[in-house]
Amino acid sequence: MSNLLLLLAVVLLSTSQVLQKVGAARRLAGKQKPSEWIAALFSPELLGAIACIVAGTALWLAVLYRMDVSRAFPFLSLTTVLVMAASRFLLREPVSWHRWAGVLLIAGGIALVAST
Amino acid sequence: MTRARWIGAAALSASIVLSALGQLGMKAGMQNLKLARASGEIAWSLASSPPLREALLFTAGGLVAYALSLLAWLAVLVRYRLSYAYPLLALSYVLVYAGATQWPELAEAATPQRTVGTLLILAGVGLASLAGGRGSK
Numbered sequence: 001m002s003n004l005l006l007l008l009a010v011v012l013l014s015t016s017q018v019l020q021k022v023g024a025a026r027r028l029a030g031k032q033k034p035s036e037w038i039a040a041l042f043s044p045e046l047l048g049a050i051a052c053i054v055a056g057t058a059l060w061l062a063v064l065y066r067m068d069v070s071r072a073f074p075f076l077s078l079t080t081v082l083v084m085a086a087s088r089f090l091l092r093e094p095v096s097w098h099r100w101a102g103v104l105l106i107a108g109g110i111a112l113v114a115s116t
Numbered sequence: 117m118t119r120a121r122w123i124g125a126a127a128l129s130a131s132i133v134l135s136a137l138g139q140l141g142m143k144a145g146m147q148n149l150k151l152a153r154a155s156g157e158i159a160w161s162l163a164s165s166p167p168l169r170e171a172l173l174f175t176a177g178g179l180v181a182y183a184l185s186l187l188a189w190l191a192v193l194v195r196y197r198l199s200y201a202y203p204l205l206a207l208s209y210v211l212v213y214a215g216a217t218q219w220p221e222l223a224e225a226a227t228p229q230r231t232v233g234t235l236l237i238l239a240g241v242g243l244a245s246l247a248g249g250r251g252s253k
Contacts, residue, residue, distance in 0.1 A: 020186075020190065024193035025193075053186065057179070060142070061145075061146060061175070064146040065150060068216065068225075069139055069212060070213050070216040071230070073209060073212045074209060074234070080202060080206060083202050087202075099203070101243055101244075102203060102239075102241065102243035103240065104240070105236055105239050106237050108240075109232075109233040109234060109235070109236030109237035109240060110233065112232055112233030113234065115229055116227050
């Protein structure tokens with residue numbers, strides 16, 4: 001049950017990252033005035049990002065209720081892996097092998113922490 | 117350092133620190149909520165239940181820090197590529213680990229596996245972020 005909640009929270013928070021980046025690129029780039037930023041917050045991309053964050057955070061609180069934060073938080077690095085994959089395959093950003101190697105190290109660290 | 121770079125660095129630092137504070141606050145809140153429930157008090161009056169009061173305060177504080185970290189993060193995203201900036205955010209793993217084990221409110225156990233695992237994450241973060249330039253766009 002806790003693990004299912006954890007997985008769902010990670011997927012929602014990863015989705016939010018990608019929506020935030022798309023929203024920032026499309027709606028925020030070059031905007032300086034606060035009023036322009038507030039208008040951008042109501043774009044579909046950033047509203048979707050906020051919805052994912054709110055739902056993901058609610059689930060996250062339920063996870064923290066059941067688990068040490070020093071054990072639960074490293075699982076969020078799964079987000080790093082998902083976001084890196086999305087950066088490469090959805091956003092078409094170049095991702096060097098160094099970054100993939102870094103992601104592997106991070107994942108190894110997570111596995112170690114998660115084993116406790 | 118130019119003004120734009122200074123703002124970028126400040127926003128990135130704020131995202132990292134605030135997201136760690138947010139996690140610790142939310143955890144402290146949930147821990148107190150658990151305490152309040154375990155004590156069996158049906159405390160609809162906050163004054164009569166210190167754990168419930170702390171649960172609300174810590175959770176609210178954690179959520180505010182988390183929300184502020186997200187705003188700072190948007191300012192980061194305008195300036196940097198996601199594949200560069202996101203791994204740097206993982207520095208908060210070290211801050212959360214240090215806080216969870218050293219802050220008396222949480223006092224979670226520091227084990228060799230968790231310490232080595234967290235250091236591995238740091239190494240991975242360094243490799244993923246420093247290779248191939250700043251990634252600004």
